[in-house]
Amino acid sequence: MIDKTNPTPLHFQIKEDLRNQIMSKRWSNGETFPTDKQLIEKYQVSSTTIRRAVSELVNEGLLERRPGKGTFVRMNGVEEKLVRLTGFFEEILERGAVPTAKIVQLGLVPVTEELLDSFPRLTVFDDNEIFCVEKIQCMNGDPIMYVKSFWQAPVGQLFMNRDLSEVGLYQVLEDNNILLEEADQFIGAAIADELVAKELEVPLGSAILVMERIAYSSNRPLEYSYNYVRADRYHYSVKVSRNKTVNSGGILQVSEID
DSSP states (O other): OOOTTSSSOHHHHHHHHHHHHHHTTSSOTTOBOOOHHHHHHHHTOOHHHHHHHHHHHHHTTSEEEETTTEEEEOTTOEEEETTSOOOHHHHHHHTTOOEEEEEEEEEEEEOOHHHHHHOGGGGGSOOSEEEEEEEEEEETTEEEEEEEEEEEHHHHGGGGGSOTTTSOHHHHHHHTTOOOOEEEEEEEEEEOOHHHHHHHTOOTTOEEEEEEEEEEETTEEEEEEEEEEETTTEEEEOOOOOOTTSOOOOOOOOOOOO
16 A cells, blocks of 8 residues: 655655556456446545556556556566576466567578678678577567577577577577677667567558677677667666665666667
8 A cells, every 4th residue: 555654755655566566466357447436435535646557557468448447467577587598488387478480581691791780799700601680579469579689500490409489599509508698788669660560560761679698608709689678568678776885897888879
């Protein structure tokens, strides 16, 4: 419940209380969520406070507003905490959901100027040919992430013998005693073009997240991936500290727009 003597804003307290109930499965996925009127009566606060709390849960992907029908629980959102190196399949399994993938492309591709123009960070590989895994990552059957993952050719060949629609890439590596130890990760934003909108089942021009990752094993780059992520279903969170005696290595990069 909430404490009106607490300096924490009421809408935030209510949001957290409702979030905890949703995550503890107080309501089933797809179940009708209490109306604003019911929540106003329960918490004894204004309609503005309730609307703000519910709107933030909608933005986080935990609730869905359907005009003329009401608000529904939608536990299809994922929050990835950027504290350890994990794959999509691991993240989804840890939440008790079912991960799958639709394979779009699997095989060797030449490193051309055109490819490097599209993915400049691919220069981490000093190869003329690399292995590409292109796929749509899904949670409980819903598309969440459109992935283009590039690997050194010998490593990529390991994926040919596995059903990548049912198993994650990192699991395949570990099954072959290859461990990814760390990664550089870059997160930005983009607008869904026709292809991305179709594959992720979002409206053309929707705002999406873009996540790039360079993963290392034994201090050498093994994977470069470029991921288009549904912003309404997937969130990244980072815990930061203001301890000035520790160099966190964080870098703010600002791109100049012409």
